Amino acid sequence: MGLVLTLAGGLAAVIAAVTVVVATAGDDPKKTSAKAAHEAGRNLRKNAALSLKGTYAGSPATFTVTRAGTARSDYTLAGDHVSRVDVGGTTYLKTGSRFWKAHGESPAKAGNAGGRWTKAPYNAVELGTGNLSPDQLGQTLLGAENEPLAKKTVVNGIKAIRMTTAGLTYSISTGEPRRVLRVEGRAANDAFSFDLTPLTASGRAMFLTTLRTDVQALKDAYNPNIIFDETGERPRLQECDASGCTAKVELQPDAWGGSNAIHIVMVTTFMGDDGDPVSSCTDSTLATSKILARFSCRTSGGAWTAWYRSHDRRFTVRALAVFRATVNSAQDVAAMLTALTREQQTA
Missing domain, CATH: 2.60.40.10 (Immunoglobulins)
Structure with missing residues (x-):
């Protein structure tokens, strides 16, 4: 804005006023990313479960993961829709025979597994849901240091810091309380990007009710191993x-x-x-x-x-x-359901 001054002799002079904003250390993500990561990590670990929605291998994907790594997921790989349950440290998949053939199973095994809940061999699960639990994601952030390539960004209209640590890229809100808005990375050759939403108590109850139905269907799941x-x-x-x-x-x-x-x-x-x-x-x-x-x-x-x-x-x-x-005998399924009940009670 110009400021006009009247001087002696009837002359007028215009002086231009310029406001200069100097960035402080508190505004530089390269110098504050560690602090942001630690705060977001502590807040993330307070959540009993997360909903992660976005893309995996270029297709829409949804993962719901508890603090213990128990999870229910839906995504598409090798041209087949995949329903997935992670419970008791074991992953089960329900998908088509194309998926199994793409992962090296013989025609006979692919035929047996197609359309049936199947205990997943190690080579069929590149993305471990335990790594996406609120506890594990938060723990990773607690060990983060200032990231030289950290930068400012915006996620769904929210200002954030984008930084990479331990192989994952996090977008962390700049406002308080610090929270993780998005996590990105790769599993084998497949990229993923998920927006994070903590589940409410009612959301967790609904999730575990649906998961219990899936677990009951795991009785006599196919074992290709x-x-x-x-x-x-x-x-x-x-x-x-x-x-x-x-x-x-x-x-x-x-x-x-x-x-x-x-x-x-x-x-x-x-x-x-x-x-x-x-x-x-x-x-x-x-x-x-x-x-x-x-x-x-x-x-x-x-x-x-x-x-x-x-x-x-x-x-x-x-x-x-x-x-x-x-x-999974009937007794095995009953034990898994008991473990889910215990997890819900201690959430």
Whole structure:
């Protein structure tokens, strides 16, 4: 703004007034990012659960993660929608067969896993939800130092400091109380960017109610870590007549990565020389890795009897047994639900 002064002799002079703002250390993110990170980290760790919404591998993604790392997530990878549950330190995925083939599973295993809750092998989970828990994110920030490349930014209309520490980039509000607005990073080759929202008490209750429903569905989840002959086993057939036919198989499972008791389901399909299925039967057992397991089941019923009696001369009965290993008995599921209740009570 110009300031006009009247001088002697009737002359007028105009003096320009300029306001100069000098940045102080308190305004420089390069010098204040550590302090901001520590305050935001302490505030973040006070939350029992977070909602993280944004993108993962270029597609929309939602993760809800508790302080303990228990999580429920939805995203898209390898062209398939993925539903995910992390509970008790184990990750379970429900997605299509394309996803499993893209992660190196055989056609047989991809077919077994497709559309079914499946215990995830290590190579199918690049982004660990434990690293996105309020406790872990907050702990990382508590160890941050001033970041030379920290800069000012705006996230959803809120002024923030953008800084990187321990491989993650945080956007932290400049206003009090300091809070993390966004976290960005990479998991393997896939980038992610999530906006963070602490869950309210009612939000946590709703989340855990939904999660309990998912956990109940984890009973007999498929376990691809057990190795079988992918071509199937040829059963020994006994007592085959119009009333039925019995199939017996001996099998030695191999648990990749180790396992305790292994629940195995055998499905045996009976067919004629033309290869068309006639009937089937199932058997299941608890086995131990590299110990011989024995299976036996008998087919019967109207379809089998009618097919058997349709032949008036010598014919051949064939059978193919396919095995599927599963995890989580009813007792296992009950234990997981008890742990969720305990987590909710201590939140």
